[in-house]
Amino acid sequence: MRRFGAVDTYARWLFAALGVAVPACGGDSESGGSGNAHPCKDPQPLLVNGQPTGVESCGPGAVRRREALTCPEAMPRVNPCTATNMNCSADADCNAGPHGYCAFNQGGGGAPSSCNCNYGCTNDSECADGQRCLCGDPVGRCVPATCSTSSDCQSGFDCVTPVGACSAPSLNCQTKADECSSDDDCPTTGYCGVGTDGQRVCTMNGCAGLGRPFLVEGAARLAEVCGRRDYAKADAPSLAGLTRAERLILAEHWTRVGLMEHASVAAFARFTLQLLALGAPAELVRQSCGAQADETEHAVLAFAFASAYAGSPLGPGPLDMSGALPPLDARQVLGDVIREGCIGETLAAVEAEHGAEHAADPAVRAALSGVARDETRHAALAWRFVGWLLDVQPELRAFARAELARAAAEVRAHTLPPARDGAEKKRALGMIDERERAELRRDALERVVAPAATALLGAPSERTCAPA
Structure with a gap:
């Protein structure tokens, strides 16, 4: 099995934090096939106010741009926006530039909802160099x-963009090397992302990113990406x-990271409430609140990077x-913490380290190094919680062992993806x-x-306060 220096570094950090001893311890873009393996599925024209846009949906998760039409506008809309912070209440309030509209933003990480x-x-x-106006509702x-319409692409291929929780929109010509055109073409645990050479590839780790996953009924839950400026206020790469x-490629990658970090805020908010309900020690509650603030900063940093690379907020x-x-x-909380924290945060920290x-950009190196240190603390919090809960509810010890083994087996069960050219370039990025x-x-x-x-499942601590 391949061994990584990042794992050595992380193990030293985590085991020191827990007070335990460190154990001894493809082809080019034109290859493959002779035609488009992922043609547009059930194409449906996108209409705004009943007018054509030149954009067609290709089933769930993808659209193609067939024509470069002037985008129709659905503004001003009659339904006002309502939120805690009202910077606007209707489209008519947005007159600082052309094509303004009032959009609802949920907020998060302590930030209130806003219009x-x-x-x-x-x-x-109206767009910058290297950009195109993709029509949508209420406006483009x-x-x-890298393409304007499907006519810029080879015969039988389209100018497409995936749309979904894991993808920042970007129009590109399909190629013979594409493994997918939308998330729908990938297994349920994957999404359609951008490969090293710009081809679309299925990524088999869900919305791969950093931070603690926000699991609801066993499935990771994410927001969708949208255009907004308040999350793009950190130093740019x-x-x-x-x-x-x-x-x-980098815009899409950092968008996924941002969505994962944003979801991590919710995961820690829920965990804090659960700690209080279980009567956990004050130090665990304090650390959980601190982790929530960390993840908010990680989300802001990631979206600042994504916005800089994409050229739009x-x-x-x-x-x-x-x-x-x-x-x-308590059993469900324990299972979630094992998956989200003991395993999820551990893997996130190792990936960040x-x-x-290997990153060439000093700003990226500094950002990832800081994230790795924070995620290490978060993983240590998860392990400390497991140790505390098993001290006060020892009948859950067998369940914890089984859940750790089951969750780890699920990660190991993924077939190793094929080796592709460009791994060294990706590391530099x-x-x-x-x-x-x-x-x-x-x-x-x-x-x-x-x-x-x-170390922890076999070593009960001296904590004695049982949950109420």
């Missing part, structure tokens, strides 16, 4: 693009020497909270090749998660 003015476009001439928006294709939309706080069940070791990520996770499970579980 803010966004400004769109109706034709390509400028998105990164360097764009020097990056090609347009590399900027698109990006942020998270509303996050669905339905069913997210069921009646208290590995990225920091602060990203991780899919095969390398899978190998890194396996190493972390063997040399961090398994030893930590052995």
